[in-house]
Amino acid sequence: MKSEPRVALHRPIADEVRKTTCYMCACRCGINVHIKDGKIRYIEGNRDHPVNKGVLCAKGSAGIMQHYAPARLRAPLKRTGPRGSGQFKEISWEEALETATAWLGDVRHTDPKKLAFFTGRDQSQSLTGYWAQQFGTPNYAAHGGFCSVNMAAAGIMTLGGSFWEFGAPDWDRTKLFIMFGVAEDHDSNPIKMGIAKLKQRRARFVSVNPVRTGYSAVADNWIGIRPGTDGLLILSVIHELLKARKIDVDYLVRYSNAPWLVIDAPGTADHGLFARDAAGKELIFETVTERVVPVGTRGARPALSGRFELADGRFAVPSFQLLAQKYLDPKYAPEAVSDETGVAADVIRGLAAEIARVAFDEAIVIEQAWTDMNGERHQAFIGRPVSFHAMRGLSAHSNGFQTARALHLLQVLIGAVDCPGAFRFEPPYPKPLGAHPKPHGRAEHFRPDVPLAGPHLGFPQGPEELLIEADGTPSRIDKAFSWDAPISAHGLMHMVIANAHARDPYPIDVLFLYMANMAWNSSMNTAGTMKMLEEKDPQTGEYVIPKIIYSDAYASEMVAYADLVLPDTTYLERHDCISLLDRPISEPDAVQDAIRWPVIEPDRDVCGFQSVLIDLGARLKLPGFADQQGRPLYMDYADYIVRHERRPGIGLLSGFRGKDGSETGRGEPNPDQLARYIENGAFFSAHIPLEAQFMKHANRAYQEFAVRMGFFDKPQPVTFQLYSEPLQKFRLSAQGLRQPFAPESHRERILEAFDPLPDWYRPFEEAIVDRDAYPYHAITQRPAAMYHSWGSMNAWLRQIHTKNPLYVPGPICDRLGLADGDWVWVISHHGRIKVEVARMEAVNSSTIWTWNAIGKRKGAWALDQDAPEAGKGFLMNHLIHELLPPKGDGMRWSNSDPVTGQAAWYDLRVRIEKAEPATASEPQFPAIAQPEPEPRPAELRYGQEWSQ
């Protein structure tokens, strides 16, 4: 027998493993970074980490190429050429920070609203928001307005929490999981792990999505719905459930506002609002004693239907009666909605039947006694094991807010919120609407050299809390919280540049952005946005948007438009904090937060943005960042993470608090806190006692736990708001019945969109444009190997997706004579693009689509100018305008949801025409220069020095 070669089987991976938190997308998985000879040898998932339990996706595994990418910035930059040219010179940090301090200081001393500070891919909003508040500008938000604010706002206003960071399906127990639209990226690894569990247990997975890719490919059932009609499908399911009497009446009575009495006094200022007693408590009708009593009266058996006289002689009806009447209307019958949704009536009915069967025939019982907020003892938790997930697919339509509300209504009707097997809240949620802050930013809230009177973002509970001036002018540059978008809880980042350019409502002086590629794939009307950034005032010769400060780690398209660039580090070189004050990573059974720390030292002159912001705060002598003598309060972000307290005992991290690190949630700052986190794998997890794990909205043990942990200072139970009173207040304003009155121009729109019960209307662009002239929907999603990732220039990931074809349904290809590799013009009301097509069958027959953010501008991201990303790759953004087409009322409305201002990316309507073959997509733009040209290797042999 011949001998086989000897193989080295037992080599250790590396010299050292350092555990931190991934940032290749938004999941925030735990990672083990193996360091060898001072370089990264290998990154794997941390098996002990509660988010990913050892697994890691393609992006996380490509972290090495992200860290060593030639697109990385090297030092602070000052623009030398015209905006958009990419011509810069390197400057020192001192010069950069002094320049920024001078620009920002001038604004703060004179007119703080002239700073617009918007952060994109920001996982430190508790710092950035606090900084902006201390600065005193009303103009701050992160990117939620163009991401998924519809989902977040509808969730908070209905349930006191939403999907993703607010809650998750009970993967271990759910028996039917229904996912709507593009949602795979929030959050990708936990959903993949969850789907694997469903498959193992043979639970059914239904995907409702116009495109059957990714997770939809493995779904048991795929409903290839027409974009923008999900709300109608959901309301049809609700219609069927009501007709079949498959609702959880007990749950509705206990946990929702179904029994609350709604004043029935048409034509008056209170019509449609809740009836209240003198103490302001909502009222119900008690059926045994036949009296109107306050909500929460012990032993009361509330009516869900009927019409009752109030003490003041007015009449009122339980909100549930309005609800049932509305959805029992035959216009919601499966047959009636089938054409609009593109879903067969039998499929809708089958979906309703499966939901009903699993919720009621396959209920779960967990034998654990618990006490509700009324003091009633329950012997067990009853589970309705139907769970849902949705994110941007529902959100990014102009009817997305109401659609998300409809989905939450469905969840409550079947009793499937925070019970075993259903969608479950993740601490610190649920949190009732009333416990959220109100927005601040009206003229009365700010003046030079003082902080803003309160947080920027929140939930106005009626038109009286809008951020508008006496004459109705929006207070904020993005017009958030104005009549245009009253409940824009995350701001409208996608409107900032357009408004600032139009000086509407006012001009600004400094635009300060962090990790937001607004000159490319994060803007609608990309070409127009570039022009706005480039345009100069002919009178002064100055740019219309005079000063732009931008922080990014990479040479993105946006860098070329900045006047001053503050180079960020990679995620492996920085401190970060995944805080419960911000965007938590808790699980339904555990409270969790995490950190990042420098597992590798920067080899260049870069600095973590958060530390830069803290330094700027001290130089500007902002309260909270400098003491009364003007001395800096914090050395850097790490120091801030440990020592900053939002309230006494409440800081950014909940673990290892108190002098000796023994306290959880509340406790004095612990100087060794970060060391303890690092020792613990860079995260902290505190288990919720079993008695407190379900029905958190009404569970006394959970509420007490939440107070102990410091989420609240007193219990904050939630009553699910199926009927939304704040929405009705806006309708009364639009009817001219309740002060403040909505302007005439906005009344029709508010009346249409602010139904206090979840509603469906046709998305605006589709309703306005000629449906025959633009017969198709055009949508985008990001591929699994890149979603939520900052930089598809990654040398490994770009080999998976180097260009993006336009996927066209087979029937359209047949009609237009298109085959793979042909070229077409895609034409919207706003513009046209020329792109290469690929045929696809597993897609809604009126929907074309592509992968987003593959296309790059020539010269950006340190790719060669002939890279396919900049050639055939393309953006759909050129077809989408930030404004809707004119509709004859003299107004140009924002292309956003009218309630929340959510960017309506997926409302796009197009036609396609066959085009001459080409080698590159159109439009093309002049190449931008690489700010700090570094030699790009012709070949990579990463790790060759370690080969055996």
Place this chain on the structure above:
Amino acid sequence: MTSLPSLPTPKKLGLVIDLDVCVGCHACVVNCKEWNTGGYGSALSDQDPYGADVSGAWLNRVHTFEVVPDGGEVVGEAGEARIVHFPKSCLHCEDAPCVTVCPTGASYKRAEDGIVLVDEEKCIGCGLCAWSCPYGAREMDLAAGVMKKCTLCIDRIYNETFEEADRQPACVRTCPANARHFGDLADPHSAVSIMVAERGGMDLMPEQGTRPVNKYLPPRKRKPLADSAQSLPSAENTDEAKGFFAWLDGMLDRI
């Protein structure tokens, strides 16, 4: 010519890949690259990594197909069309043509566990093995001029410096969807063998006679939603809100 082990290997280490749950996310593809570029043999190089013709050596790739099966279920408007994500790497065949075709003895199948490896010292980069592999599972590394292929992470699975739980191929450890399983397919009692037996695990292209060790689990049968449409009970007076409220009152009385 190189010989295969004369006796069946006592162990047949390999992968079982579950097509019912693979979502095509490429986690296995990239983690494999990341592990192996610094692991066994020379690095997995990438040519023109930031340019027009980027390409590289990978040991594992996911191919995505659209299929419209005959007589498949009808779900949704687009009919039967379905996307299949198909991960593919070396299948560690029992009758591995890549081994017998090798002129230098560089390609070999280990007698102990059946893993097919390339001894890079002996490899002359002639490419005959890649040409003979019916699965296209081998890739030439253009920088090193040697043939690269899946090693089943041989430098992980036996590695005593690792915790027990980590002694598995990188692609298996990282897969978020639990679509990849590693084990001994010669042992009928191993978890992977049981899985193959229960789920009807299949050989890829059995007609090639290569007797691959790796198996694929086919997608499970799916039940159309429309089949349930008739099971939703229809109540009396369904179209009238009045009938509904009468029922509701009855329900409230029972609570």
